[in-house]
Amino acid sequence: MTGYDVVVVGAGPAGLAAAAAAARAGCRVAVLDAGPRPGGQFWRHRPDADGRGHHGWSTFARLREQLDTVDHRADAAVWFVEAGRTVAGPAGAEFAVHTRSEVLRGRRLVIATGAHDRVVPFPGWDLPGVVTAGGAQALLKGQGLTFARRIAVAGTGPFLLPVATGLAEAGGTVVGVYEANDPLGYARRLRPVLGAAGKLAEAGRYGWRMLRHTVPYRRRTAVVAAHGTDHLTGVTVAPVGPDGTVVGTGTEVECDGLAVGFGFTPQLELAVTLGCATRLDSDGSLVLAVDAAQATSVPGVYAAGEVTGVGGADLSLVEGELAGGAAALSLGRPPSWSARRHDRLLRDRRRLRRFAAALHAVHPVPAGWPEWCDDDTLVCRCEEVPAGAVRRAVRELSAGDARGAKLLTRAGMGWCQGRVCGYATACLAAREANRDPGVADLSGYASRPLAQPVTLGELAADE
Amino acid sequence: MTTDGADVVVIGAGMVGAACAYYAARAGLTVTVVDRGGVATGTTGAGEGNILVSDKPPGPELALARHSVALWREIGATLGEERIELERKGGLVVAASPAEHATLRAFAASQRAAGVEAYEVPAGELPDHEPHLARDLAGGVRYPQDMQVQPMLAAAHLLRAARVRVLTGTTVVGVRRDAAGAVRGVLTDRGLLHTTMVVNAAGVWAGEVAALAGVGLPVLPRRGFVLVTEALPPLVRHKVYAAGYVANVGRSSGDLEVSPVVEGTGAGTILIGSTRERVGFDRSFPLPALRRLAAGAVRLFPALGGVSVIRAYRGFRPYSPDHLPMIGADPRVPGLHHATGHEGAGIGLAPATGHAVAALLTGGLPDVDLRPFAPERHDVHL
Amino acid sequence: MFTFDGRPIPTDGRRTIAAALLAAGVRSWRRTRIGDRPRGVFCGIGICFDCLVRVNGVSSQRACLVVAHPGDVVETHGDGGERA
Numbered sequence: 028m029t030g031y032d033v034v035v036v037g038a039g040p041a042g043l044a045a046a047a048a049a050a051r052a053g054c055r056v057a058v059l060d061a062g063p064r065p066g067g068q069f070w071r072h073r074p075d076a077d078g079r080g081h082h083g084w085s086t087f088a089r090l091r092e093q094l095d096t097v098d099h100r101a102d103a104a105v106w107f108v109e110a111g112r113t114v115a116g117p118a119g120a121e122f123a124v125h126t127r128s129e130v131l132r133g134r135r136l137v138i139a140t141g142a143h144d145r146v147v148p149f150p151g152w153d154l155p156g157v158v159t160a161g162g163a164q165a166l167l168k169g170q171g172l173t174f175a176r177r178i179a180v181a182g183t184g185p186f187l188l189p190v191a192t193g194l195a196e197a198g199g200t201v202v203g204v205y206e207a208n209d210p211l212g213y214a215r216r217l218r219p220v221l222g223a224a225g226k227l228a229e230a231g232r233y234g235w236r237m238l239r240h241t242v243p244y245r246r247r248t249a250v251v252a253a254h255g256t257d258h259l260t261g262v263t264v265a266p267v268g269p270d271g272t273v274v275g276t277g278t279e280v281e282c283d284g285l286a287v288g289f290g291f292t293p294q295l296e297l298a299v300t301l302g303c304a305t306r307l308d309s310d311g312s313l314v315l316a317v318d319a320a321q322a323t324s325v326p327g328v329y330a331a332g333e334v335t336g337v338g339g340a341d342l343s344l345v346e347g348e349l350a351g352g353a354a355a356l357s358l359g360r361p362p363s364w365s366a367r368r369h370d371r372l373l374r375d376r377r378r379l380r381r382f383a384a385a386l387h388a389v390h391p392v393p394a395g396w397p398e399w400c401d402d403d404t405l406v407c408r409c410e411e412v413p414a415g416a417v418r419r420a421v422r423e424l425s426a427g428d429a430r431g432a433k434l435l436t437r438a439g440m441g442w443c444q445g446r447v448c449g450y451a452t453a454c455l456a457a458r459e460a461n462r463d464p465g466v467a468d469l470s471g472y473a474s475r476p477l478a479q480p481v482t483l484g485e486l487a488a489d490e
Numbered sequence: 491m492t493t494d495g496a497d498v499v500v501i502g503a504g505m506v507g508a509a510c511a512y513y514a515a516r517a518g519l520t521v522t523v524v525d526r527g528g529v530a531t532g533t534t535g536a537g538e539g540n541i542l543v544s545d546k547p548p549g550p551e552l553a554l555a556r557h558s559v560a561l562w563r564e565i566g567a568t569l570g571e572e573r574i575e576l577e578r579k580g581g582l583v584v585a586a587s588p589a590e591h592a593t594l595r596a597f598a599a600s601q602r603a604a605g606v607e608a609y610e611v612p613a614g615e616l617p618d619h620e621p622h623l624a625r626d627l628a629g630g631v632r633y634p635q636d637m638q639v640q641p642m643l644a645a646a647h648l649l650r651a652a653r654v655r656v657l658t659g660t661t662v663v664g665v666r667r668d669a670a671g672a673v674r675g676v677l678t679d680r681g682l683l684h685t686t687m688v689v690n691a692a693g694v695w696a697g698e699v700a701a702l703a704g705v706g707l708p709v710l711p712r713r714g715f716v717l718v719t720e721a722l723p724p725l726v727r728h729k730v731y732a733a734g735y736v737a738n739v740g741r742s743s744g745d746l747e748v749s750p751v752v753e754g755t756g757a758g759t760i761l762i763g764s765t766r767e768r769v770g771f772d773r774s775f776p777l778p779a780l781r782r783l784a785a786g787a788v789r790l791f792p793a794l795g796g797v798s799v800i801r802a803y804r805g806f807r808p809y810s811p812d813h814l815p816m817i818g819a820d821p822r823v824p825g826l827h828h829a830t831g832h833e834g835a836g837i838g839l840a841p842a843t844g845h846a847v848a849a850l851l852t853g854g855l856p857d858v859d860l861r862p863f864a865p866e867r868h869d870v871h872l
Numbered sequence: 873m874f875t876f877d878g879r880p881i882p883t884d885g886r887r888t889i890a891a892a893l894l895a896a897g898v899r900s901w902r903r904t905r906i907g908d909r910p911r912g913v914f915c916g917i918g919i920c921f922d923c924l925v926r927v928n929g930v931s932s933q934r935a936c937l938v939v940a941h942p943g944d945v946v947e948t949h950g951d952g953g954e955r956a
Contacts, residue, residue, distance in 0.1 A: 441921075484784075486799060487784040
């Protein structure tokens with residue numbers, strides 16, 4: 028068993044950038060990822076991918092080359108992380124990172140575990156044929172598969188556009204993109220930010236590609252119900268007001284696939300287990316609090332990318348490089364960047380975070396989504412807990428917050444441990460108590476000491 | 491809420507507080523329950539829901555436990571056993587070695603003399619009771635009176651049935667007393683609650699509440715972990731634990747003590763305890779403790795080796811220096827009552843505790859002799 | 873080819889079980905334990921555990937993560953209904 032200077036968890040844009048930066052500074056670095064190939068969700072690709080249809084592939088190719096100087100572990104989901112005095116190992120090791128096949132020890136840890144789709148429930152959302160936007164994208168980019176024939180894309184956020192165009196270009200019929208918010212209404216306010224980030228042109232390109240595939244784009248519109256018995260056969264699409272309440276008559280759209288996403292939820296469990304402080308970000312997600320050097324509140328633990336606030340791949344690359352450099356510097360190995368390069372990174376981070384905040388402001392999760400749910404609409408898919416049970420727990424059993432609702436209803440206690448329903452349950456419980464979801468609600472779903480299921484036999488093996 | 495009042499203010503909306511509120515309300519008192527968290531979000535929400543007579547030697551705690559078992563049956567009938575997942579499944583204590591078996595049998599004999607139903611199960615008959623149990627065990631004792639309940643549901647439904655006011659997210663910041671030192675009110679971060687009677691059911695945090703009333707109460711945290719598996723078809727019928735558990739419950743060492751306790755739940759998951767550590771409120775999850783829990787469970791049920799653990803949680807048991815709860819009126823502060831220090835037995839002992847406290851609050855005589863639980867018994871600083 | 877509940881399903885040895893099943897027109901392969909509802913792929917990245925299957929006798933494998941190798945025996949996964 029060998030010790031590393033820096034162990035990076037996650038091989039997406041942030042993790043790869045962090046690993047490369049720390050390695051360039053002379054650190055012995057390991058980067059591990061649950062996926063079969065590096066790249067994370069953003070650069071998810073097939074084994075023979077040549078980069079066509081991928082954004083920033085040249086950046087990825089450059090980072091991938093630098094993996095030569097780094098120990099990269101694929102198919103290495105981390106199920107537990109230990110810190111401090113409980114870690115036995117080579118002198119100086121502060122952290123032990125457990126995967127099913129090995130234990131990696133490092134003096135510094137960079138958390139770059141990214142995010143997964145944030146979804147909110149609506150009647151019928153558990154029918155086969157309804158997938159997350161990221162799921163549709165993963166099947167397309169990672170497996171070369173269009174998950175259905177006639178596909179609706181719904182939710183909110185800029186991510187819906189590449190998902191829709193990708194599906195259309197791969198031969199799917201995209202019947203419509205239903206955006207719950209009104210991004211164009213904000214265009215004037217956003218223009219300086221969008222322009223500065225070069226994102227306006229990107230949005231324009233997606234617009235052009237959607238036109239080419241005659242994909243209708245509807246603003247202030249939501250999929251408020253999915254229909255079918257054993258699989259999806261159609262969705263109800265309805266005009267919604269600024270808070271998501273249905274304001275007109277819904278129409279039924281025939282489709283066998285629905286890709287839905289309302290932004291992203293950062294994956295914080297490893298950091299939370301280590302005790303890293305969190306904060307509520309402007310998109311309503313719990314994220315890790317970091318300082319200017321991307322250091323968390325726990326000494327030796329750095330964080331980069333979506334875990335510090337959902338902001339996209341460009342921001343992740345910048346944060347990753349800063350985090351990897353800072354981790355190296357803390358070990359007495361100054362990063363190889365020039366003062367100018369460092370200034371540039373800090374400037375880029377400021378600009379891209381502003382841009383991310385602007386997008387969050389344009390694409391909030393519509394607060395009124397709980398109104399789409401009947402009392403028998405499932406909120407927790409694993410334990411099959413309906414919305415009505417969560418509402419009753421608050422109303423009749425004095426469940427004051429999401430954790431109380433969870434303990435009384437089992438919402439979030441199943442296989443996924445609240446990854447899918449945690450945000451929704453927090454919103455639902457808070458709404459029933461006539462307040463906004465807060466840190467306490469979301470924290471009730473952030474702690475998962477076991478970050479992956481592990482068999483009792485495996486757990487007992489080292490005893 | 492600025493000023494407001496009740497006959498009695500119960501501090502703590504866990505299982506013990508809920509039981510105190512329920513029986514006090516049933517006795518005709520107006521009750522307000524305050525908790526800085528939510529209902530059952532403290533130790534109650536971190537337990538397994540044990541209602542045990544099997545782990546208690548003859549003595550005052552066993553008397554409390556036997557009364558509680560009877561009251562739990564009543565509560566089950568009143569609230570509906572299914573609603574609170576009350577299962578009269580019985581306990582099965584197993585011994586790994588002949589020596590352990592001899593000790594267990596002697597222990598069971600002493601309990602039998604004190605009125606506990608305890609039936610010896612020879613090694614060869616263990617599979618009849620638990621088909622998946624390891625085959626190399628020395629024997630066991632079956633305790634039909636042991637039960638299990640979903641403690642969060644039990645506390646919440648008990649509070650609802652009591653029709654009492656529950657103020658969650660409300661922190662007690664002071665206890666108002668008159669010139670004679672008697673309780674006159676409870677000061678919270680949301681206002682003052684007038685009352686002449688307070689029940690301190692703040693569990694592992696009861697020492698802090700006692701301090702607000704100017705008295706010491708040595709309640710300390712004893713950390714424990716529980717592993718939760720994926721949902722399975724019924725595989726473990728009883729609450730099954732190793733005979734060493736009883737020894738560990740009564741032990742006072744600060745080191746990590748592990749004795750396997752395995753049981754199924756109404757939701758299909760299997761809960762695996764138990765660890766005991768005195769490490770203050772350390773909220774970390776040391777892997778060695780989790781590994782030893784897993785090893786203990788697989789030792790008892792080899793079939794669990796391939797079963798996935800999907801969750802681990804931690805709790806802090808309210809522990810008193812002599813391992814006995816603190817229940818009763820505090821002679822140092824007229825009007826102040828304590829109901830805490832039940833360590834890992836709070837769910838099981840809650841009804842008898844609440845029943846006895848309600849008797850004290852209404853000037854009656856408790857059904858159980860509370861003298862061994864006198865809250866001021868540890869008071870040595872005067 | 874691998875088999876899904878005895879039915880042959882094509883695989884190139886690189887696709888995940890979920891992708892191979894979807895490509896073969898199989899849209900759901902699990903029934904939930906309470907409501908007996910059909911489930912297939914939802915998150916596609918190993919988060920939601922909706923797509924659990926038994927692979928070569930090992931339960932609770934995420935079809936969206938596990939590669940379908942030729943000869944694999946994949947079976948439907950009734951929640952909590954098979955290990956007793």
